Amino acid sequence: MDDRSKSENPDNLDLEVIPGWNDGLEVALSAYKGPYIAGRVAAQHKTVCDILIPGGMVQAAISGAMRRAGKQPVVGDFVVLLDQAEINSYTIVDILPRKTCLARGSTGDGSDEQVIAANIDTIFIVTAVGNDLNLRRLERYLTIVYSSGANPVILINKIDLVDDPAQLIQETQDIAGDVPVIAISALSKDGLDKLAPYINPAETVALIGSSGVGKSTLINAFFGEAIQKTLGVREDDDKGKHTTTVRQLFLLPNGGIFIDNPGIREIQLGDSSDGIDRTFSDITDLAQGCRFKDCTHRDEPHCAVQRAVHQGLIPQERLDSFFKLTAELTFQSEKAELGLKGIEKKKYKAISQGARKYREFTGKP
Ligand SMILES: Nc1nc2c(ncn2[C@@H]2O[C@H](COP(=O)(O)OP(=O)(O)OP(=O)(O)O)[C@@H](O)[C@H]2O)c(=O)[nH]1
Numbered sequence: 003m004d005d006r007s008k009s010e011n012p013d014n015l016d017l018e019v020i021p022g023w024n025d026g027l028e029v030a031l032s033a034y035k036g037p038y039i040a041g042r043v044a045a046q047h048k049t050v051c052d053i054l055i056p057g058g059m060v061q062a063a064i065s066g067a068m069r070r071a072g073k074q075p076v077v078g079d080f081v082v083l084l085d086q087a088e089i090n091s092y093t094i095v096d097i098l099p100r101k102t103c104l105a106r107g108s109t110g111d112g113s114d115e116q117v118i119a120a121n122i123d124t125i126f127i128v129t130a131v132g133n134d135l136n137l138r139r140l141e142r143y144l145t146i147v148y149s150s151g152a153n154p155v156i157l158i159n160k161i162d163l164v165d166d167p168a169q170l171i172q173e174t175q176d177i178a179g180d181v182p183v184i185a186i187s188a189l190s191k192d193g194l195d196k197l198a199p200y201i202n203p204a205e206t207v208a209l210i211g212s213s214g215v216g217k218s219t220l221i222n223a224f225f226g227e228a229i230q231k232t233l234g235v236r237e238d239d240d241k242g243k244h245t246t247t248v249r250q251l252f253l254l255p256n257g258g259i260f261i262d263n264p265g266i267r268e269i270q271l272g273d274s275s276d277g278i279d280r281t282f283s284d285i286t287d288l289a290q291g292c293r294f295k296d297c298t299h300r301d302e303p304h305c306a307v308q309r310a311v312h313q314g315l316i317p318q319e320r321l322d323s324f325f326k327l328t329a330e331l332t333f334q335s336e337k338a339e340l341g342l343k344g345i346e347k348k349k350y351k352a353i354s355q356g357a358r359k360y361r362e363f364t365g366k367p
């Protein structure tokens with residue numbers, strides 16, 4: 003009798019199938035012959051991952067070969083496990099192909115992207131009324147979500163704190179294009195019914211947004227009980243500290259799948275050029291009408307984008323945001339090509355060339 007998974011399952015999950023599993027994954031798994039089973043990463047710890055398998059939750063370490071190859075499973079990944087029943091152990095030996103992949107530019111000195119979660123169908127970009135509601139930041143989130151392959155939905159939370167959210171919703175919808183903008187209160191549960199279309203068995207929804215906007219409160223509201231700690235129930239109430247610190251996958255009673263994320267302090271664009279085009283499709287569509295193919299929309303004659311700004315069709319701030327994100331992306335891809343050291347060299351070269359010109363000009367050493 004093999005009842006390892008049941009005894010190791012802290013939540014007494016009685017899963018029949020892996021949440022989100024599909025036929026394509028079944029085909030991918032069939033390439034592994036031997037004592038292999040599949041699972042889905044629910045959380046990542048220092049040396050092991052929590053993995054959902056039929057029957058419940060187990061823990062597994064990553065194989066040495068994967069570590070050497072630099073393959074790192076993330077929350078939401080479907081993985082192949084070596085099932086060694088005789089020694090009561092599971093080892094992650096591979097990652098099955100990812101359908102979508104949420105990544106951000108590395109915040110360190112390298113240029114590589116950091117994948118933070120995988121196989122997400124819908125991403126709720128959560129913002130809250132008040133200071134957090136920042137249209138420029140939403141444009142940045144949209145760019146990242148588009149390039150992940152998942153579908154974005156913008157949630158404006160805490161509407162219980164304002165008398166009339168209509169204007170906020172309108173301003174947000176103006177920058178969101180076709181992306182749904184839904185006003186809710188995770189606390190009073192107002193508007194939560196409008197999220198039902200996105201929460202389906204076998205579909206994965208991830209929540210992203212700044213710390214304190216109410217992501218975990220929303221997850222708790224769907225469960226009907228507090229499964230995630232929120233600011234209100236935090237013991238160590240140290241301001242500025244993030245309440246959620248671990249990214250984690252949860253199963254809803256209806257079979258829906260949620261991934262709660264820690265609040266994002268600062269998001270950098272990864273490889274998001276397609277994301278920028280989709281976030282700013284109003285600008286990129288207009289650009290078709292510019293006289294010059296490579297128009298930068300700054301001071302060229304016959305620029306359709308500048309014309310739209312003058313006519314008040316596109317706010318100057320939105321165009322500035324487009325410039326800013328595009329410049330950041332160019333910097334990221336230069337960084338990727340040259341490596342950071344190369345960029346620094348390039349900067350240094352420019353400075354020393356400047357100095358030489360100065361010397362040539364003044365005759366001073
Ligand atoms: N008034 C009001 N307060 C809310 C609402 N939703 C969440 N809050 C409060 O906002 C605070 C932060 O909520 P959390 O759910 O912990 O926020 P979070 O986005 O998970 O934060 P991090 O885990 O730090 O990223 C808590 O005190 C919640 O009670 C809401 O709809 N209305």
Ligand SMILES: [Mg+2]
Pocket residue numbers: 217218219231232245246262263264265
């Ligand atoms: Mg949280």
Ligand SMILES: [Zn+2]
Pocket residue numbers: 289292297298299300302304305306307308
């Ligand atoms: Zn132009």
